Amino acid sequence: MGVLEAKKATTQIARLAQNLQTRLLAHDAFTDPDLTSEARQRRREERVAASLTDARRKAAAILKTAQDGAAFADRQLDAYRPKLDPNDVAQLTRTAQAWQMTIEPLRAQGKNWAEIAAVTDADGLLALERFAPQTIRLQESARDAEIIMANLQRASDRRLAEIHTDEPARQRFVDAADAQKYLGAVSAIASGIEGVTKPTDATAVMISVKRNIHPLGTLPTEPPATSEQLDRTLSAATHGGMGAHELAASVPA
Numbered sequence: 001m002g003v004l005e006a007k008k009a010t011t012q013i014a015r016l017a018q019n020l021q022t023r024l025l026a027h028d029a030f031t032d033p034d035l036t037s038e039a040r041q042r043r044r045e046e047r048v049a050a051s052l053t054d055a056r057r058k059a060a061a062i063l064k065t066a067q068d069g070a071a072f073a074d075r076q077l078d079a080y081r082p083k084l085d086p087n088d089v090a091q092l093t094r095t096a097q098a099w100q101m102t103i104e105p106l107r108a109q110g111k112n113w114a115e116i117a118a119v120t121d122a123d124g125l126l127a128l129e130r131f132a133p134q135t136i137r138l139q140e141s142a143r144d145a146e147i148i149m150a151n152l153q154r155a156s157d158r159r160l161a162e163i164h165t166d167e168p169a170r171q172r173f174v175d176a177a178d179a180q181k182y183l184g185a186v187s188a189i190a191s192g193i194e195g196v197t198k199p200t201d202a203t204a205v206m207i208s209v210k211r212n213i214h215p216l217g218t219l220p221t222e223p224p225a226t227s228e229q230l231d232r233t234l235s236a237a238t239h240g241g242m243g244a245h246e247l248a249a250s251v252p253a
Contacts, residue, residue, distance in 0.1 A: 001069070001072055002069050002070075002072040002073035002076065002175060002176075002179060003069060003073050003175040003176070003178050003179040003182070004069070005065055005066070005068060005069030005072070006065075006066045006070050006073070006178075006179040006182035006183055007069075007178070007179075007182050007216075007218060008065075009062050009065045009069065009182060009183075009186045010066070010182050010185050010186055010213050010218040011213075011218045011219070011220055012062045012065075013059065013062045013063075013066075013185075013186045013189045013190060013193075013209075013213070014189065014209045014213045014218070014219050014220055015220045016055060016058050016059060016189075016193065017189055017192070017193060017202070017205045017206055017208075017209050018206070018209075018220065019055075020051065020052075020055045020193060020196065020202050020205070021199075021202035021203070021205070021206055023051045023055075024048060024051060024196075024198075024199035024202050025199055025202075027044050027047040027048050027051065027199065028044065028048075028199040030043060030044050030047065048198070048199065052196060055193050055196070056193060056194055059189070059190040059193040059194065060190065062186060062190065063186055063187060063190040066182060066183045066186040066187070069179055069182070069183070070176075070179040070180055070182070073172075073175050073179040074157075074176050074179075076172050077157060077172060077173060080160075080164070080166070080169040080172050081156075081157075081160070082122055082125065082126055082160075084126055084129060084130055091123075091126070094123045094126075095123055095126045095127040095131075096127070097123075098121070098123040098124045098126070098127040099130070099131050102120060102124050102127075103116055103120065103124060103127055103128065103131075103132075106119075113128070113132060113136070113148060113151070113152040113155070114151050114152055114155035117155035117156045117158075117159050118155055118158065119159075120159065121163065122163060122165075125159060125160070128152065128156065129156070132149070132152060133149060136149055136152075157173050157176055157177065158173070158177050160173040161173035161174045161176075161177045181216065182216065184212075185212040185213055185216060188208055189205065189208055189209055189212060189213070192204065192205040192208045193205055
């Protein structure tokens with residue numbers, strides 16, 4: 001669950017992009033001597049439209065799988081985040097000192113909140129939790145404040161993946177950070193697939209796959225499907241009745 005779902009989604013979306021390119025190139029090369037040139041072009045356009053509809057539905061389903069996986073990984077973190085204790089005088093003193101001696105000087109140097117979270121220690125992270133929200137709300141619009149605080153929380157969680165002293169807890173933060181990376185890659189490819197309108201656009205999507213998926217080490221290892229194999233799987237996905245996870249899993253190897 002969680003990170004494994006998101007990781008699997010990166011392989012699925014890369015395979016889907018490969019399949020889409022194969023299918024669109026085959027459609028572009030379609031010919032039939034029994035058809036007029038206008039009929040051949042109409043057939044090509046119909047096949048391209050069907051393949052794009054299929055790919056977009058599957059990309060949306062794969063993205064939903066990655067989103068669910070990342071959200072599940074995030075939900076596990078609250079129990080492992082260091083907590084502020086208003087009755088702990090020593091902790092309150094340490095966080096106040098961290099704010100005054102570390103965080104405020106970094107802010108004065110022009111560092112943003114996420115950059116500060118990336119280099120501070122556990123007391124600094126608690127100081128950010130204690131003092132940063134009020135400062136952010138005073139300085140930013142309500143909408144921007146929510147975005148900044150969400151980014152700060154994400155950065156704090158990434159930092160805990162590096163410095164948490166409890167190894168099982170630290171691994172939870174590592175998993176959540178990895179799930180976010182997988183989700184980002186899937187989102188980029190899904191967006192590219194959504195924007196495809198003609199066969200040549202699929203090349204740009206494959207460049208995005210190389211840029212986003214290759215560094216994660218989750219590219220498909222099996223040979224890509226042929227256009228004939230893809231044609232045999234098209235009807236199952238286009239007749240409906242599949243949930244998001246079933247549709248995501250229907251991407252052929």
